[in-house]
Amino acid sequence: MSDRSASKPQGRSEDKQAARHPALGVIGLPVLALIAIIFARSLVVQTFVIPSASMEDTLVDGDRVAVTVYDADDLERGDVVVFRDPDHWLTVTEPTGLRAAVQDLLVALRILPQDPGHHLIKxxxxxxxxxxxxxxxxxxxxxxxxxDESYVKVGRSASDVAxxxxxxxxxxWVMGDNRSNSADSRYHQDDAHGGFVPISEVVGVAKAIVWPLDRLGTLTGGDEAFRAVPEP
Structure with missing residues (x-):
């Protein structure tokens, strides 16, 4: 009898644990999956919003592009790249209040990159x-x-700056596709890096426009202009 009576509490405890586990699974698995997706996404792809007209007509103000971050050190001529501002090319007004808190949260979740607003695309x-x-x-x-650069904005020359x-x-060395409206390497030759962008500051290569839907498409073919270029 003592064996039977001793086994009853154990059975009730197991029943309670079994009842709890499904609930934990229902709540926990989606959360873990979301964390895993965010983490994996941050290691492979990030999205950036185009803030200006400097890359028209390839990219326009408001486009959102997907950027692969694993190939930042394997660049080719013609790639469209996102990079961190190397020498204060940008004048950025930092957010405050609620906007700053939301931005910090998105950065912590790795949905936004570190220092959002301090990136350029060329x-x-x-x-x-x-x-x-x-x-x-x-x-x-x-x-x-x-x-012969087919991606340069129609009506613009390759460079009005010698x-x-x-x-x-x-x-x-980077340049915008809208050559007459792009403050790129040409205009920063007096800066600390002489207008050159450190490869270490490159976040990744823009591969596609993912928003808005009517502009969905890949960013390929930029290398065609460089097919005949020999190695230095």
Whole structure:
């Protein structure tokens, strides 16, 4: 009898645990799944909103782009890249109050990148060692080959600004597709990095427009302009 009576409390305890476990599973699994999705997404893809007209007509103000963050150190000429502001290219007004709190939460969840509002998006024109030259009259060349850039905004020349640079190791030279309305590498040659962007500041490569729906599409084909460019 003592064995039977001793076993009853244990059975009731097991029943209670069994009753609790399904509820925990119903609540816990979706939460864990959400955390896993956010974490995995932050390691692979982040989204950024285009804040200006500097990349028209490829990208327009308000477009949201998906950026792969795993290939930030494996860049190619023609890639559209997101990078952290290297030398105060931007003048940013920091949010306050509720907006700041919401932004901090989204950053903590890795939905927004660190320092949102301190990122730029441009096209890679020169890689380390490349000799990039613009004559100021509409001709742009890389390593002696004149580029035919189909992505440049219609009605704009390759560059109205003359320059002659060799990209140092560990850096890239970037330009916007809307050449007459893009404060890119050309306009920051007097900055600390000489207009070059440290590769270490590149967040990733923009692969697609994901919003708005009527502008869904991939960002491919930028490398076509550089097919004939030799290595430096």
């Amino acid at each position: 096209r890679v024109i020169g890689l380390p060692g490349d000799h990039v030259v613009a004559d100021g009259m509409g001709t742009l060349s890389v390593n002696g080959v004149v580029l 320059f002659d640079v060799v990209v140092p190791e560990g850096y890239i």
